[in-house]
Amino acid sequence: MSVTYLEAIREAQTYLLREDKRVFIYGQDIAGKFGGAFKATKGLAEQFPGRVLNTPISEDAMVGTAIGAAMEGMRPIVEMQFADFSSIALNQILNNAGTQYWRTQVPCPITVRLPSGGTKGSGPFHSQSMEGLYSHYPGLVVVTPATVEDAYTMLIDAVAIDDPVIYCEHKYLYYHLKADALPTEKLPIGKARVVRPGRDLSIVTNSAMVHEALAVAQQFSADGIEIEVVDLRSVKPLDTGTVLASVARTGRLLCVGEAFPWGGVTAEVIARVASEGFHLLDAAPARINAKDTPIPYHPNLWSEHRPNAKTIAAKARQVLAE
Amino acid sequence: MLQTAERGASTSKKAPHEKYLEAFRIMLQTRIFEEKLASLYRGGLITGGVYIGRGQEAVSVSCGIFLQKGDVFAPLIRDQAGRSAFGEPLLDVARTYLGSRLGPMRGRDGNIHRGCPKTGQLAMISHLGAMIPVVVGKLLAKRMKGEKGFIGLTTIGEGGMQTGATHEGMNIAAVEHVPLVLVATNNHYAYSTPNDRQFACADLVDRAKGYGYEGSSADGTDLTQCLDTIGAAVKRARAGRPPQLVVASTLRLAGHGEHDDASYVTDDIRREPFAQDSLQRAEQLILEQELLDREGLQQMRAEIAAEVDEAVATAQQEDAPVGSEEDWCAVSTRELVDQIP
Numbered sequence: 001m002s003v004t005y006l007e008a009i010r011e012a013q014t015y016l017l018r019e020d021k022r023v024f025i026y027g028q029d030i031a032g033k034f035g036g037a038f039k040a041t042k043g044l045a046e047q048f049p050g051r052v053l054n055t056p057i058s059e060d061a062m063v064g065t066a067i068g069a070a071m072e073g074m075r076p077i078v079e080m081q082f083a084d085f086s087s088i089a090l091n092q093i094l095n096n097a098g099t100q101y102w103r104t105q106v107p108c109p110i111t112v113r114l115p116s117g118g119t120k121g122s123g124p125f126h127s128q129s130m131e132g133l134y135s136h137y138p139g140l141v142v143v144t145p146a147t148v149e150d151a152y153t154m155l156i157d158a159v160a161i162d163d164p165v166i167y168c169e170h171k172y173l174y175y176h177l178k179a180d181a182l183p184t185e186k187l188p189i190g191k192a193r194v195v196r197p198g199r200d201l202s203i204v205t206n207s208a209m210v211h212e213a214l215a216v217a218q219q220f221s222a223d224g225i226e227i228e229v230v231d232l233r234s235v236k237p238l239d240t241g242t243v244l245a246s247v248a249r250t251g252r253l254l255c256v257g258e259a260f261p262w263g264g265v266t267a268e269v270i271a272r273v274a275s276e277g278f279h280l281l282d283a284a285p286a287r288i289n290a291k292d293t294p295i296p297y298h299p300n301l302w303s304e305h306r307p308n309a310k311t312i313a314a315k316a317r318q319v320l321a322e
Numbered sequence: 323m324l325q326t327a328e329r330g331a332s333t334s335k336k337a338p339h340e341k342y343l344e345a346f347r348i349m350l351q352t353r354i355f356e357e358k359l360a361s362l363y364r365g366g367l368i369t370g371g372v373y374i375g376r377g378q379e380a381v382s383v384s385c386g387i388f389l390q391k392g393d394v395f396a397p398l399i400r401d402q403a404g405r406s407a408f409g410e411p412l413l414d415v416a417r418t419y420l421g422s423r424l425g426p427m428r429g430r431d432g433n434i435h436r437g438c439p440k441t442g443q444l445a446m447i448s449h450l451g452a453m454i455p456v457v458v459g460k461l462l463a464k465r466m467k468g469e470k471g472f473i474g475l476t477t478i479g480e481g482g483m484q485t486g487a488t489h490e491g492m493n494i495a496a497v498e499h500v501p502l503v504l505v506a507t508n509n510h511y512a513y514s515t516p517n518d519r520q521f522a523c524a525d526l527v528d529r530a531k532g533y534g535y536e537g538s539s540a541d542g543t544d545l546t547q548c549l550d551t552i553g554a555a556v557k558r559a560r561a562g563r564p565p566q567l568v569v570a571s572t573l574r575l576a577g578h579g580e581h582d583d584a585s586y587v588t589d590d591i592r593r594e595p596f597a598q599d600s601l602q603r604a605e606q607l608i609l610e611q612e613l614l615d616r617e618g619l620q621q622m623r624a625e626i627a628a629e630v631d632e633a634v635a636t637a638q639q640e641d642a643p644v645g646s647e648e649d650w651c652a653v654s655t656r657e658l659v660d661q662i663p
Contacts, residue, residue: 024466050466056497061455061490065498068459071439074466076459091487095447096456102652103431106439138652163653190658237660276663 003182006174008148009040009113011182012155013077017048020075023159024051026066027079027113037081038115038174059088066110067097075159076110083114083168084128097164098139107162111155116144117170117208117258118306123297129207129257129290132264134166135236142236143189144168146210148179150233153186161189168235170208177211192239194246198228201320202246203312204269205256206232213256215309216316225320235265243269244277251282252319256307261289283322288315339549341387343613345407346545346604348387349379351626352403353601355412358630359419363580367638368419370432375400377575380600381507381540383407384548385475388556389442394460394474396444396453399434400507400574401477408443412629416637429643450482454491454504461500473501473559481512483529484520492565496534501559503566504535505552507542509574510596514586527569535567542572543598546607573597 003011016023025041031054035042045052055062059080066076080086086093093112100108118127135142141163145151151169158165187193195210196217203213210231217227230246232238247253253273255266266287273285288307296302339345356374363372375382378400386407389395395408402415417425418436427436427445437445444460446453457474464472482488483506495502512520523529530537536558540551548570555566573596577584591597608614614622651659 056490056493058455058490058494060452060487061458061494064452064455064487064491065459065462065494068456068461069463069466070459071444071456072460072463072467074463091449091452092455095449096452098652099447100445101654103427103435104437104439104445107654141653141655141658161655161658163655163658188657237658240661240663272663 002178002180003148004175005148005151005169005177006038006040008152008179008182009155009169010042010044012152013041013044014047016077016156016159017044017051020159022073022075023077024053024074025077025079026053026055026062028055028057028081030054030079036079038171040079040113059085060092063089063092063110063112064096067092067100067108070108070110071100071106077159078110078112080112080114082126083116083130084125086112086114086130093134093140093164093166094137098137100139101163102139108164109159109162111158111165111167114166114168115171116168117172118295118302119172120299120302121297122295124294127295129168129259131166131168131206131235132257132259135265135268136263140164140166140236141189141234142166142168143234144170144207145233146170146173146207146231148177149183149186152182154189154233157186157189168207172208187233189234190237190239192233192242193231194228194242195231196227196229198226198250200225200227200250201252201254201316202228202230202243202250203254203256203316204230204232204243204246206235206265207258209256209258209307212307212309212312216312219309219313220316227316232265238268238272240272240276243273244280247273247277247280251280253281253285254316254319255285255287256312257287257289258306259289261292264289283319286315286319288312338607338611338613339546339553341549342545343608345383345387345549346608347622347626348383348403348406349545349601349604350622351406351629352379352383354623354626355415355630356402358634360580362419362634369421371579371581372419373399373434373579374576375402377572377599378507378509378542379403380545380548380604381505381542381570381572382477384545384552385477385505387549388553389473389475392442392469392472394442394444394457394472396446396457396474396476398446398453398477398479398482404477405443409441410438410443412633413636414438416633417640420634420637421642422637422640423643424640425637449487451478451485451488451491454478454488455494457502458491458495458498458500461502462498465500471560473503473556475503475505475556477505477507479512480506480508480510480517480526481515481520483526492533492535495565499564501562503552503555503559503568505568505570508569508571510591511574511587513578525569527567530567533565533567535565536563537567537569540568540570541596542570543596543600543603545600545604571596572600575599
């Protein structure tokens with residue numbers, strides 16, 4: 001038996017619906033036989049009548065409704081059809097969900113699933129990585145599972161958390177990642193993971209870029225250079241301790257992110273390492289992100305727009321040469 | 323339309339609504355309290371804005387007065403009367419405006435953004451229409467949990483009716499068939515903008531049909547009509563009818579906030595029937611129908627003034643929040659607080 005990243009998300013939701021009566025799923029095209037644009041809820045509406053609900057094309061109202069239900073004691077999961085469309089719901093997520101506990105002391109335990117990141121041919125409006133944007137605002141927890149195991153356990157944990165959680169699932173990983181079975185152990189949200197140990201350079205990254213970084217690390221290993229790869233897993237809170245410990249081992253830092261370059265996760269990691277771990281660095285910290293343009297449609301352009309193994313390797317050589 | 327009352331009709335002649343005097347007292351309390359708040363603002367004793375509901379008390383009180391325990395109320399900027407009718411203590415208001423650390427928002431939010439979700443009164447955000455789906459979610463959850471007999475009521479203005487959030491929220495309420503009453507007060511100015519730059523339909527209540535709502539209208543200056551119309555809408559929602567849209571017509575008899583002299587309100591508009599003061603009209607009816615005599619009214623006024631003074635004096639003696647003692651944490655899960663160096 002094997003489980004894909006997408007199946008892990010479906011299995012986590014099955015588990016949640018079965019184990020927790022407060023859970024319901026709210027989104028576009030998720031019910032009926034159709035089961036969602038990516039089939040993340042396929043079969044769930046039949047299995048759990050009345051708890052997997054199709055909504056109108058109203059991202060703002062979907063999240064607003066989830067907020068009200070969460071304040072009333074439910075545990076709604078909102079499925080955005082694509083992360084990009086969550087921009088319509090920004091107001092509810094940032095200004096209503098994100099401020100609710102601070103203002104009223106009433107928790108707002110919603111989980112918003114964002115099918116994120118680029119795939120070939122998806123273009124400017126079906127490819128975005130929005131974890132940096134959501135992390136900028138107070139009151140939200142933001143996670144970016146990069147493995148089948150994390151996709152499963154972090155979704156279950158997200159729903160259990162009393163705060164709003166933005167769960168960024170990467171569409172490229174849906175079918176490309178497979179595990180032998182669902183996990184029996186987990187690392188909690190808020191902890192980063194060293195996915196490959198090394199001594200010469202730390203690549204700190206998240207989501208699908210973890211796999212690009214691993215490919216680069218393997219390639220360098222053949223030449224005797226050992227790259228340590230840190231998967232942040234959770235962007236907010238950010239596990240600065242694990243990052244600093246890695247930089248302490250390697251003395252060099254390269255941050256890789258699929259999101260746009262201005263601000264964001266890579267900038268935050270570098271800012272923290274520079275202010276907390278300047279003495280650990282043997283070279284200037286570097287970062288590589290997507291280009292500062294909308295995400296292109298054509299595969300030839302798209303593959304150059306996002307960081308890839310080739311551009312990450314080139315940047316890694318620069319940092320190592322310093 | 324279920325009922326369309328004539329605009330600007332003279333004070334209703336029929337026997338007053340059973341809640342008329344109760345509603346009137348809350349309207350009067352609101353007026354006296356808000357005048358006090360405005361005067362504190364002018365005296366520099368309130369930080370931030372003061373937003374009052376002068377002229378809208380009849381509509382607002384009717385929004386709160388029919389609600390019961392278990393109902394959801396999401397008031398907006400001009401709903402002091404509705405909030406009081408729903409049971410919000412004056413002291414909560416005074417504490418919020420005067421910045422007491424003991425208020426419901428503890429200094430973290432001010433003025434009209436206060437609320438107490440545990441009692442069913444949601445704390446509005448400033449983005450108009452955003453509270454509509456939140457009420458829908460509360461109602462949906464209550465239904466999922468097997469509760470019965472509840473409704474939700476929220477308010478909006480003719481300006482707020484034009485946002486995308488209001489459209490999405492109104493629609494999703496009808497799709498979910500939740501017992502929602504949306505009361506839209508057309509007070510003819512959204513801040514400074516008159517209706518001809520807000521919407522181009524003949525009457526906002528006509529939108530009810532388009533959303534699958536039942537619509538009704540009221541003269542917002544006539545307390546009897548407001549109580550009858552909103553009371554009936556609440557009753558229909560409780561009976562499982564589709565969502566209800568009530569559109570009430572008034573004029574805002576104050577600035578957008580106390581910082582605003584409302585000089586943009588034209589003389590012509592001020593002569594319209596909807597520019598009448600609902601509180602004066604109600605007082606006139608009370609005297610005409612001898613529900614109270616002048617002495618009784620005077621006594622009511624004196625009692626209210628004492629309540630208002632007490633709330634303000636109490637809040638004024640209380641400590642303000644202190645930045646160095648604040649718990650600067652926006653998530654409830656302690657171990658998930660981001661430790662920013």
